Amino acid sequence: MxxxxxxxxxxxxxxxxxxxxxxxxxxxxxxxxxxxxxxxxxxxxxxxxxxxxxxxxxxxxxxxxxxxxxELKGIEFEEARGGVLVHVGAGENWDSFVAETVRRGLFGLENLSGIPGTVGGAPVQNIGAYGAEVKDVFDSVEVFDPLTGGIFAMTKKECEFAYRDSIFKHEEGKHLIILRVTFFLKENGELNTSYKDVKKYLEEKKITEPTQEEVRNAVIEIRSKKFPDLKKFGTAGSFFKNPIIQREEFEKLLNDYPKLPSFPAGEGLVKIPAGYLFDVICGFKGVRHGDAGVFENQALVLVNWGKATAEEIKKLAEEMRAKVKEKTGIEIEFEVNIL
Ligand SMILES: Cc1cc2nc3c(=O)[nH]c(=O)nc-3n(C[C@H](O)[C@H](O)[C@H](O)COP(=O)(O)OP(=O)(O)OC[C@H]3O[C@@H](n4cnc5c(N)ncnc54)[C@H](O)[C@@H]3O)c2cc1C
Structure with missing residues (x-):
């Protein structure tokens, strides 16, 4: 090497x-x-x-x-009770892997189509989109511990998955290097088309009984409008996490922002779409400082339109975060890892 x-x-x-x-x-x-x-x-x-x-x-x-x-490669399929265990090298391209599972009629990853990155990167922030998260089909992971030189497996429970979070983002697991991820996929699973954008897309196309491939294509087409073309411009997708706040706090905010959307997020908690805060409440959509900008179709997405520096992107992100805090009192966390 x-x-x-x-x-x-x-x-x-x-x-x-x-x-x-x-x-x-x-x-x-x-x-x-x-x-x-x-x-x-x-x-x-x-x-x-x-x-x-x-x-x-x-x-x-x-x-x-x-x-x-x-760049560890390899995909192996193993028959298991009620489905298939798929062992995948951490360096495999995520979306090519998803495409392969759809081609084989294995259910569970179609809603996570079109996400860039590797298979090993996926559990780190428990990637999610269109009503699915990697943890839903995750079985286990094999990791290398550079502190001891050992290789061992970790169960789903041990990975401590949460919304855009896992043990691999925290002190106890940050140093671990993911070698292989194992997923449990069903051969006769159910499709999840309940997410608003997917539902609307299928209705517009008059697809009443979508196939797995149609759901994958729907997700890819919807995504193509939400992000800039990666071949031309730089981005890391959503720069921010959606904040989770106390229900009482949310109810108080409704006095000032009666249309503020929310989703249940566990007992006494609600998740607020950060895109709404940045766009409707703070008017950041399309804002540009030099080559650092907010995407015009999705206010969660920061874009390097050419020669933006990390400092300029970070400054814009901090400005957006401060404005939301000033207007609503809500603290927003970054989803992107700043190094
Ligand atoms: C256009 C666009 C759209 C996106 N859409 C989504 C989306 O819908 N949902 C979503 O959740 N994310 C989304 N993302 C974010 C990103 O694609 C995912 O988080 C992806 O899983 C990151 O994988 P990666 O291999 O690129 O990781 P990297 O960016 O290379 O690394 C991310 C973090 O993971 C660590 N890491 C990477 N590989 C390993 C490994 N093998 N072992 C240990 N640690 C590792 C790194 O050290 C780093 O801390 C999007 C990004 C872009 C650019």
Whole structure:
């Protein structure tokens, strides 16, 4: 395995932003990974794991350590009671994997079609879209612990999945490197078309009994309007999480914003669409400071229209967050990992 020096990270992120990595390597198997970790220990530098770079904002200062880009491949299907266990290498492209499951008639991932990134990146923030989350079909994960050099499996419970969250984002699990993810998919599952946009799309196309492929295509087409074209512009998708607040707090806000939408989020809690706060309440849709901007079709999405820096994107995100706080008192968290 080759360890390169001074590699620009811009080309390894969908934001198309980022300085240089002092050291950089592509990891295709466990041996490569062990070698990479040993190298970082020897050189006394930190490591940063990257998958598809679709959920990170990396500073122009770059990373003064070793960036390990995960390219572990392989998909295996194993018959199991009531369905199929699918073991997938962390470096597989997420959407190509989803397409393969749909092609084979395995249910459960079609609503998560079109999300960029790798299979290994998916459990980190428990990716979700159109009424589905990765945790719904997740079985287990195999991880490498650079502190001990050990490889072990973790169950769904141990991964502590929550809304855009898992143990891999917290102190106890941040250092673990995902090698393989196992999903449990059904052969005769049910399609979930209850999400507003999907339902509307299918009604407009007069599709009353959609196939799995039609749901996948619907999701891909709906998504194409919500995000800028990744081939032309930089983005990491939704920059912010939807805030979850106390129901009483929400009810007070209805005095000022009677049309404020909400969704149940557990006992006494509601989830507020952050897009509504940024767009309708704060008017950020389409706002642009130089090349850092808010996408005109979706106020959650920040865009690098050309030469925006990480600092400019972050400044815009902070400005948006502060305005929401000032107008509603709601604190919004970033979904993107700022490095
Ligand atoms: C246009 C667009 C649309 C998007 N839509 C959605 C959406 O609908 N729903 C959604 O949830 N997300 C969405 N995202 C965000 C992103 O695609 C997902 O979070 C994706 O799963 C990130 O995977 P990645 O491989 O690119 O991770 P990276 O961006 O490379 O890394 C993200 C984090 O995960 C860690 N990581 C990555 N791989 C591993 C590994 N093997 N082991 C341990 N840690 C690892 C990294 O260190 C980093 O902290 C979107 C992004 C874009 C650009």
């Amino acid at each position: 080759k360890i390169e020096e001074n590699i620009s990270l811009k080309e390894h992120t969908t934001f198309k932003i980022g300085g240089k990595a002092r050291y950089f390597c592509l990891v295709q198997n466990e041996k490569d990974l062990k070698e990479a970790v040993a190298f970082a220990k020897r050189e006394k530098v930190p490591t940063l794991v990257l998958g598809g770079g679709s959920n990170v904002l990396i500073s122009e200062k770059g990373f003064d350590g070793l960036v390990v880009k995960i």
